[in-house]
Amino acid sequence: MAGKYVVVDVETTGNSYVKGSRVIQISAVIVENSRITDQYTSFVNPEVPIPSFIKDLTGIGEEEVAKAPRFGEIAGEIHSILDGSIFVAHNVKFDRSFVAGELENAGFVNPIEKTLDTVELANILLPEANSYKLEELSDQMELEHITPHQADSDALATAELFLMLLEKAKNLPVATLQKLCKLSKNLNGSILSFFESILKEKEGRMESIPDELEFYRGIVLKKKQFSDKEAPIQSLAYPKGTEDKIELLQPLIKEFESRNGQFEMMDTVYESFRTNTHAVIEAGTGVGKTIGYLLPSIYFSVDLQEKIIISTHTIQLQHQILEKEIKVLKDAVPFSFSTALIKGREHYINMLRFEQTLWEPDSSYDETITKMKILVWLLQTETGDMDELNLSSGGKLYWKRICNDGSFVDKGNDPWTYHDFYLHSKNLAANADIIVTNHSMLVADLKHHVLPKSPYIVIDEAHHLEKSVRTKLGRMLDYNHIKFLLGKLGTTEKKKKFYILDRYTAKVSEVPSVHSFIVDNAIDGLESETDDLFILLSQMLKSTRSSNKVKNRRAKLRVSDQIRSGAGWQKVMLCAERFLDFHKLISQGVEERLALINKNQSSLSTAELAFLEEMTGFHEEWSEMGSQVKHLLSTKGNSEVTWLESDHQCMANRTSVHRQPLNINQFLSERLFKEHKSVVLTSASLTANNTFKFFNEEIGINSFERIEKRYDSPFSYEEQVKLLIPTDLPEINSVSMEEYAESIACHLIAVANATEGRMLVLFTSHEMLRKTYELLDDSNELSDFILLAHGVSSGSRSRLVKSFQQFQKAILLGTSSFWEGIDIPGENLSCLVVVRLPFSPIDDPVTSAKLESVQKSGRNPFSAFSLPEAIIQFKQGFGRLIRQKTDRGVFFVFDQRIITSVYGKAFLRSIPSIKVEKGPLDDLIPSVENWLRKK
Structure with missing residues (x-):
């Protein structure tokens, strides 16, 4: 890219120039022709005290600035460096405000016209970065950053980051750059100029897309990989002896330690699979339980051609298993095996919906940035899993629109079916030996069979199983979610998606029986009843809280029989009935229109099909919300517990209603332990008073034959x-x-x-x-x-x-x-x-x-x-x-x-x-x- 860039960082006495904070150090790195050509750095005497926390953060105190020039003394040189250049900084508004303020105070005209923010660029071009803070980006990108929070080091690190981002942008396909340019029009002009200048350079020469990428419907994305199983090259016999295990693992595990507890755990897991017996295993810290259950699982799975499901509580452990332990074992065992990670479908992007949102005008800032980072992410993701992305809160709201939420229109009409990430993850799982998932997905499978069938399961972090099952089987309703759904449908002040449905319905001759004005009134009524309902619920929490000694913790109120018989709850019930009446009217209106459009699905355009899929998903979510209100408030189950929850102020819009089964042992007994040949449950903490009794009763395994083992930590x-x-x-x-x-x-x-x-x-x-x-x-x-x-x-x-x-x-x-x-x-x-x-x-x-x-x-x-x-x-x-x-x-x-x-x-x-x-x-x-x- 042609032009001169000056990458600037300042250290200051505070956060606001207009409130009296001043510069104590400035550094400017000059970048020309995609390389660093010079750097200017100076301490600055701020002529105001330096707060102690700034000294601690930067290491800059009165001693460093006492003999330094005042900003006015170096203002001419700074002005000369910046004149005619593009001002680049990490969080550019902060640095620009101080430099501009100091220059103007010294009598100079502000030379800063164009700016670039490396935070913004990194958000777009590094979609999977864990953090966009300079220090952490420097670590992730292995950039030299010797003294963080000092201007010379920060400016140099920012310049190196800028050059790296520039190079990454130059390597983007033309089709991706074209879309980034179009979206950049919703952002500041400098971002648009940045991408346009790169696009201009690339459009002037022939470009071929790399083999690992493909171009489809105007979007470039990574080709999906399918792994073929290879025939075993040596024996599939499980290594029973200690020496056999050491010989297998020692060459591949750094700082390998022979742990008898780990080897014994391997044998226990293998034996439980071989004999079709359940197992409960407590493995103390340092035993190495992950390898302890993975190795026998792999041998058993490949030898007997039986899938084994590994379930964990945390996403971190799922990825650790695949990225660490599985990689080691793939090199260790003398045969090939395949693995797959599968999560709930809402984790995966719906490409049809995403494609259509790219055409929407006037997106918010967060939506625009998220669309741009997804376009870059699609060049590198093999999974389409949102957990790979670092999304802002606004980005997460946008994701709800484009995720694979389970709504279903005829996949024969969906042009993205072959590229569907969720279906791809299911196909990988169907052909895998080892399937890694989470407790939530496992419970969903016990209810609806969403995972490939397997009679063998390992549940790690098993002490979380009871709570995970209760949460998954329970229901929750909150004010903001209802308002979010109403917002998707529309309000009287905004154009309604409901009326877009009417426009599509007009293409067929049949007329819906629920007229638009009826639905319009029902939307208004439901909004009002939602406000009233949650005000009543929050008032109940407040009245209980007034007698509570602890005033500031999160408020919770169990809906007991006594509360249900009171006048306050009767008001809640009456309000809920009115809520459900309005909800039913809206549901009927949406259902009629969706049914009419579905009859003519084959004649819909791609954009109309995407809208139909989004509205189908909305209707399913809308129906579920109605059933939640009915279940949570209108009925009582002796085997369930219902409670209200809010923040310490008990505000209506922060109030939620929860309902969960009291005990899940019968559910797990019938759906998990009875229906599967062998379930291995393991954790570092399963026993109390040296017995598994409490854990076994909580999860419903106590009536089944099982192996129980404890392997103490090897630590001294x-x-x-x-x-x-x-x-x-x-x-x-x-x-x-x-x-x-x-x-x-x-x-x-x-x-x-x-x-x-x-x-x-x-x-x-x-x-x-x-x-x-x-x-x-x-x-x-x-x-x-x-x-x-x-x-x-x-x-x-x-x-x-x-x-x-x-x-x-x-x-x-x-x-x-x-x-x-x-x-x-x-x-x-x-x-x-x-x-x-x-x-x-x-x-x-x-x-x-x-x-x-x-x-x-x-x-x-x-x-x-x-x-x-x-x-x-x-x-x-x-x-x-x-x-x-x-x-x-x-x-x-x-x-x-x-x-x-x-x-x-x-x-x-x-x-x-x-x-x-x-x-x-x-x-x-x-x-x-x-x-x-x-x-």
């Missing part, structure tokens, strides 16, 4: 962990929440100073976490520490964990999701603190209903349910500390009940035998310091 916990229990903390019930939080904060400050951070603190309450965080944040004693808290600090769980690992002195506070699934090996995590034993709150709707059910059966609710559930969670939390044999750390339990209660010993017995010390915290601190110094 006695040498790696010390358990410390401070005895000078108050009982939570004896003091106020504020006083208890103060005690926790004081203890955490002392522990943090002794361990130098590297500390994960696990809470059971968001409210307690927030109060503790505020106290720690206000304390002057932790000024050298980075403090991160889930739900308080910005970012997802994975983002917080990554930030935690980047800093030496870091403290991470987390709740429920942080008790498991976090892997922080090495010295990054040296201290784990459990603030409270993880009992589920008794006022949680599902927990309270389960406790009632247990009590009615004549058992003790605490010992039969609350205690074993908490022990399993406690074991998961403990497992965060030691992730490899070289790890070393301290484990604090702040809850006195672990030593003062009768049941406390059950928690201690649930974890490996380790050194225990208890006493006042001041007496424990020297022990902590001595323990961590021993290496």
Whole structure:
């Protein structure tokens, strides 16, 4: 690309020039003829104080800028560099506002006319990037970035990123560039100029599409790959001996360790398949359970020509299995085998719908960016799976329009049928030996047979199975979803898709019986009843909340028999009946029109066919919403629990209604264990009090013959962990929440100073976490520490964990999701603190209903349910500390009940035998310091 680009980065004293923040460092990298030609960098004396957090972030303080020039002294040189160039930056609005402000303040006319934002370009050209932050993009793209948050390093990294994005854009096919140019007209002019200049260069010469790509209906996409099975080259005999397993795995696994527990687990899994017996296996941290079940599964599957389904709870583990363990085993075993990953169809793009949305004018910014990034993504995706994409919230809303949501029109008329990604994933699964899926998809299969038939299943992360089944079998209704569906149909202020249906219906002679004006009134009525319904529900939550001592946590209210008999619920029922009357009228109108159009489907254009498919999907979703209202509010099931939920303010538009089966053991007994020859369930935490009894009862396997095995972790916990229990903390019930939080904060400050951070603190309450965080944040004693808290600090769980690992002195506070699934090996995590034993709150709707059910059966609710559930969670939390044999750390339990209660010993017995010390915290601190110094 011709022209001069200047890539700029500034470090500043704050976020806003107009509010008084000023530049403290500036760097400008000059890019000409697709290469870096020069760089200018200077510290700047801002003539205002530099805040401490800016010093910590950038490493730039008063010493660095004291003798530096004021911006006015270098303004002429900066103006000369920028004059006539295109201004490029990562988050260009920020850098441009400061440079323009400083130049104008120095008396210069702002020379910046054209800008390019590398965040925007990266969003389009790197659709699968995990993050678009400069530091993380630099890591992903392996760009040199020596000192992040200093202008010279940031500007150079941004320039390298820009050149890489430029090269990527030059390699795009002409057809893709043409579509990007068309869509760019909805964005700023510089993005359009960027793509147009590249297109102009490419259109002037002949271009052939690479062999791995194909051009279809104006879109270039990657050809789908079909793997052929190869004949075995050696014996299919399962390696039964230890030496055989070592010989197989040792050459291919880096830092291979011979683990007897892993080898024994392999034999157990193979034996359960061979004898058609179910198995329940607890494999401690470090056993290597994934290889432990994959290797025997592969041998058994290929030898007996039987598919095996592997189900996990998390998407991360699904991809890890395919990208890590399966790759190792493909090189290890002496024969070929095939694998396939399959998810729910809503994960896959519907190409017919996507194609038609490309013609829509006046898309929003998020929609436009998402369309552009999908066009680039289609050049590289083999799956069409949205989990590969990094989508904004607006992008996710757009995805709902173009996903493969299960609606069905005649595939014979769909020009994209051969290229359908969901059908392709099903075809791969139909021909695969090993099928990897998730618990949600597995439950869907148990209900409707959506997976290839297989009598053999491995369920990893099996401690999540009960909750996954309850969630999948349950129903949920929220205000925003109903409004979203109404928005798709249209409102009186907007042109309705309903009337587009009328336009298509006019092509046939039959006239619908439900007239447009009837539906129009019904839409208005349904909007009004939706508002009224959720206002009533939120008021019920508020009235209950007013008597609750804890005001700020998320509000939940179980709809009990007492509530159902009250006047408030009767109002809800009457409103729901009016809602359903309007819903029925709209459904009839849509159904009639769809039926008429479907009669003439063969005469529809591609655009009309895409609209018909979208509306068919809408109608299915609309019908489901009506049945949800009827089921959630109008009926009562003794075997189910219903509750209302909202944010702490109990706002109507944040309120939702939930209904789930109370127990799923009978469902799994009949659909899973009875219908399959062998189901292997495994996790690091399945036992409580050294027995599988609680887990077996919860999932309904207790009446079936099964193998039960426990394989302990190979780690030397006695040498790696010390358990410390401070005895000078108050009982939570004896003091106020504020006083208890103060005690926790004081203890955490002392522990943090002794361990130098590297500390994960696990809470059971968001409210307690927030109060503790505020106290720690206000304390002057932790000024050298980075403090991160889930739900308080910005970012997802994975983002917080990554930030935690980047800093030496870091403290991470987390709740429920942080008790498991976090892997922080090495010295990054040296201290784990459990603030409270993880009992589920008794006022949680599902927990309270389960406790009632247990009590009615004549058992003790605490010992039969609350205690074993908490022990399993406690074991998961403990497992965060030691992730490899070289790890070393301290484990604090702040809850006195672990030593003062009768049941406390059950928690201690649930974890490996380790050194225990208890006493006042001041007496424990020297022990902590001595323990961590021993290496």
